[in-house]
Amino acid sequence: DQSLTLLVQLVNYGIDRYLLVSRDITQLERLETTRKDFVANVSHELRTPLTVLSGFLETLQDMPPDSLTSEQRKHYVELMSEQAARMEAIVSDLLTLSTLESTPVAEPEPVDMSALVHTALQQGRVLSRDQHVFVEHCEPELQLLGVAPELASAVSNLITNAVRYTPKDGTITVSWYRDDDGSAVFSVQDTGIGISPKDLPRVTERFYRADRGRSRATGGTGLGLAITKHVAMRHDAELRIQSRYGSGSTFSLVFPARRIAAAANDGAA
């Protein structure tokens, strides 16, 4: 979009003297559009579970007290908790995102990435799911200078996505290693559904989903990759995405060599 928006003002500065002032507000206008879209998206994302939740509440209110069996009551409560959990997840991811955008980067400390990988695998109960998960070249001695909670959320988002978008019997390979060029690479490779070339450039946008219905059904908030991209930027890293529609994706965080913590034995020398 090459269009330009100019704000033109006629300023009177004395009798019969006018000054024509023109300002390029293209950037400002774009920011305003982004902000409006964002607010509209947030409202929409929260309204969907809220509507379902109030629907169930109304139904329950209208029912005579004894008309539900305890099984049915349990079922309703479960459905309602799901919607509440969904809203909680959206709000929590929004808060994470706004913290990442508005707070200065904390003092970096050596972070054991392989430990974060193992925690993420356990927390997501990834190992008990239907895919085959491998941890390859995980170098425990390779430590990163960074902020552990931020890195933990990036690692966990990428692993969770691989699980979400890889069907049963697919393969997920997680690696953390030093590349030949000296950079440190965290990567998650899957043999899942992949991303089409049309969607690929947009998946890190907030609430962008390649397949709306399907992605929502997986329980994601649509904010995971936006958060991951921010964490990458705050660690001078690049988020690289390679994907083939229908056959799988590889998401990598590539950290520059200066982000690698000196090995413990180097320091002792």
Ligand code: ADP
């Ligand atoms: P969500 O909560 O919807 O997963 P994300 O921000 O994490 O949101 O991802 C944005 C979109 O990118 C997803 O909705 C999905 O369409 C696509 N995506 C992310 N990871 C993968 C993956 N490993 N394989 C295929 N598609 C993916």
